[in-house]
C-alpha cells in the first residue's frame with residue numbers, strides 16, 4: 001500500500017466494536033491527479049492496448065484464480081471492515097466476485113462490431129464497405145460504496161478491463177481494505193503499469209476530483225442518488241460518459257395465492273440480507289389483505305429468531321451496520337416512522353451501546369406518504385402495507401422516485417407475468433429475491449440509475465462505437 005502525497009491517513013473502523021481497525025492512505029485531489037495521469041499514459045501509450053484480446057482475457061482470468069486462492073482471507077477482511085458475517089462474505093461476496101471476473105474474462109474475445117450494408121442516396125454509383133468497431137471508452141473513474149466493497153470493486157473493474165480501458169478506482173472510505181488487497185493481486189497478475197490505479201480517500205475530496213477530472217473519459221458510480229446527481233453535474237465539464245447505480249426502495253409483493261412457506265422467509269431475507277444495506281432491499285412489503293396478518297406474524301417471527309452479532313462469530317446471521325453515521329441514519333428513520341404513526345411489530349431499537357447494531361424491524365400502520373415508505377433507509381427495516389386490488393397495488397408499487405428492483409410471490413403464472421411487466425424496475429424477482437449472476441444485467445429505472453452492471457450490457461457501457469466507412473467502388 002502506498003502513501004498519500006500529503007502523507008495523511010484515514011481510519012477505518014470495526015463496526016462491531018467501533019474501534020479503529022486500520023489506517024490507510026487518505027488520497028485527495030493530488031493523488032487522483034497522479035493516478036489519472038498514470039491511467040491516461042497507460043491508455044494512450046502503454047503496452048495494454050497492444051495486447052491481444054485473448055491475452056487481456058487471460059490476465060483477468062488469472063486475477064479470478066488468485067482471488068479464489070485467497071477467498072478466506074478476502075472474506076475475513078470484508079467481514080472485519082464492513083461488519084457482515086464471515087460466512088456470508090465467504091459464500092456470497094467472494095465467489096460472486098471470482099465468477100464475475102471469469103465471466104468478464106470471456107468477453108474480451110467477443111467484443112464485436114457489425115458490417116453494415118449502407119446505401120447513401122446522394123452517391124448512387126459508389127459502393128462502400130462499412131463496419132463498426134467497439135473500442136474501449138478510455139480512462140475510467142470508478143467510485144464505489146461500502147455495502148459490498150469487494151464485489152462492487154470487481155463489478156466495476158471487470159468490465160472495464162474486459163473492454164480494454166484503464167481505470168482509477170476509489171473505494172468507500174468506510175471499507176477500503178479488500179480493494180487495497182485486490183490491488184496487490186492485480187500487481188501479482190502483472191497488468192501493465194498504470195492500467196489499474198486504486199486511490200483510497202474521502203468522497204468529497206478524492207471522489208469529487210475524479211468526477212471532475214478533464215482527462216477522465218467516463219465515470220462509473222455506485223452509491224446514493226444524492227451523490228449520483230453531483231457526479232452528473234461534475235461530468236459536464238468535459239462531458240465524460242456516466243453510468244450510475246443508485247438507491248432503491250423496492251416493492252416486494254406477496255399475492256393472495258403465494259406459498260407462504262416460501263414467501264415469508266423470502267420476504268424476510270429480501271430486507272434483512274446484508275442488514276438491509278442493499279440498494280435492492282425489499283423494503284416496501286405489500287401483502288394481499290387476506291394474508292397480511294399471517295405474513296406479518298411470520299416475518300416478525302423470523303426477525304426475532306435472527307442472531308445478531310459480530311461478523312466473526314460463527315452463528316451470526318446479521319452483523320452491525322457499517323458506521324456510526326449509518327446507525328444514526330437508520331435510527332432516525334425508525335423514530336420518524338414511529339412519530340408519523342407507524343407501529344413496530346418487532347425491533348425498532350439499537351442493540352447495546354458498543355458497535356452499530358440495530359434490531360431487525362417490521363413496521364406496520366405505514367402508508368404511502370410516510371418518510372419511511374418513500375425514502376431509502378438502508379437498514380434492516382421493512383414497512384408493510386396491505387392491498388386489495390391489483391391495479392391499486394401496481395400504482396402503489398410504482399409510486400416511487402426509484403426503480404431498481406421488485407419482488408413478486410405468487411403461484412399464478414399469468415399474474416406473475418403481468419405484474420412483472422407492470423413493474424417500473426430494472427430487476428424483477430418472482431418467487432425468489434436477491435438472485436444475482438454475472439450474466440444478468442442489474443441496474444435502475446428512474447432515479448435508481450443510468451446503465452446496467454453485469455451481463456454484456458456492462459461491457460458495452462465501457463466501449464465507444466466507431467463507424468468506419470471505406471469507399472471500394
Ligand code: NAI
Nearest residue numbers: 144145171172202203207208223224227246247279376378
Ligand atoms: P455516498 O453516495 O456518499 O458514498 C458512496 C461513494 O461515493 C463513496 O465512495 C464516497 O466516498 C463517494 N462520494 C461521496 N461524496 C462524493 C462526491 N461528492 N463526489 C464523488 N464521490 C463521492 O453514500 P453514503 O453517504 O455512504 O450513504 C448514504 C446513503 O446512500 C445510504 O444510507 C444509502 O441510502 C445510499 N447508498 C446506496 C448505495 C447503493 O448501493 N446504491 C450504496 C451506499 C449508500
Ligand code: MG
Nearest residue numbers: 203223224227
Ligand atoms: Mg455520503
